[in-house]
Amino acid sequence: MKRLPFLFLLLCLSLPAVAAERLAVRLQHGGTLGAAEAERVRGIAEGLARELTGLLVSSGREVTLEGRCGAEDACLRAxxxxxxxxxxLVLGVVPRRQGSLDVDVAWVDTVRGEVARRPVTGLAPAMLARDLRPAVAALVPAFARKGWGGVVAPGTARLRVDGRMMTGPGEVVALTAGPHEVDVLLPSGEATLTREQVQEGVLLRLEPRPDFLPGATESRAPRGKGLRAASYVTFSVGALAVAGSLVAGGLSRGSLRGVESCEGRERDCTSFTRAGPAYEQAGRYARTGNVLLGAGAGLAAVGAGLFVFDLLSTPSE
Structure with missing residues (x-):
């Protein structure tokens, strides 16, 4: 199997679904609205949803419950x-005197469990579309607006979009529809850059491709690459040490140049006061050269052994 760097394997992203997120419009009232009025209110709400969002809008069920969910998030989620x-989009409608309406407008994200609300009171039925529009527009998530889409990073990763840091882990990044350069950054420091085509109303949930994730028995770093790099470094350091030992040997011999020993009756030789320091310096160079030669030979041998081991144990590509 061909080995590729883990940096690219982990974060190669699967192709996301291209379908837009779905939005249902749900009407709640206490049975005081007639069928025609309820249908009109729901139609207005659906029209506003289609006008203000890029989501796929569908009609929800009409529920004639007593009262409203109001500020009760648990009720709205249910x-x-x-x-x-x-x-x-949940509209809790309560008719008031003289035909006015109180409406609790709520947006519920059923995936993330988030709820946002905005109550509107004293709405005139004839101006319902105009008066409801600001409340609905204020609740629409940024990515769901007309002409926008979004991306979400996988797991604990963060996103950098078009060169700018945009979000922390799990947060939605709202982007204008069109191409964007998306950097996915892992806590380990690994990253990848992809070009994503963001579509209106679509929330891209970026995920690692399962076929690129390392297996349970594999190291997080490719063993072959790391082992081979270690062999190169070890052998190179050993070779440098051996070269240093040769230099030290040359310096040792150079330290004794010009020093003449006293032999027989000849006394035309180097004096002890001059010869002593020269021999001492030559000895230091020789000892250093021996240490470098031994260490260098050992490191070079280890490096060569690592290279051979890696060559024999790595599957052929």
Whole structure:
């Protein structure tokens, strides 16, 4: 099997689904709205959702529950969970005197469990679309707006988009629809740069491709590459040490140049006061050369052994 650097293997991203996120519009009222009025209110809400978002909008079920969820997040999550969509726009409508309406507008992200609310009171039925529009627009997530999409990093990774640090782990990055350069940064320092085509209303959840993840018995770093690099470094250091020993040997011999020994009756030789320091310096060079020669030979042998071991144990590519 061909080995590739783990840096690229871990973070090669699978192709994301291209379908836009889904949004259901859910209407709640206490049975005080007539069928025609309820249908009109729901139609207005769906029209605003299609106008303000790039999501796939569908009609939710009409529920005639007593009261409203109001500020109760648990109630809103339970209501939204019945729709089986990623997002639900919940409108809790209560008619008031003289035909006005109080509306609790809530946006529920069923995947992330997030709830955002905005109550609007005293709405005139004739101006319902105009008065509801600011409340709905304020609740639409940035990535779900018209002309926008988004990306989410895998796990604990962070994202840098178009050269700018955008988000922490698990956060949604809202991007204009179109191509973007996305850097995925792991806590270990590994990273990869990909070019993603962001589509309107689509939330790309970037994930590592399973076929590129290291197996349970594999090291996180490619053994072959690390072992071969270690063999090169070890052999090179050993070779440098051996070369240093040769230099030290040359310096040792050079230290004795000009020193003449006294033999027989001849006394035309170097004096002891001059010869002593020369012999002492030559000895130091010789000892250094011997140490470098031994260490260098050992390191070179280890480096060569690592290279041969790696060559024999690495599967052929």
């Amino acid at each position: 209501v939204a969970a019945e729709e089986r969509t990623e997002h639900v």
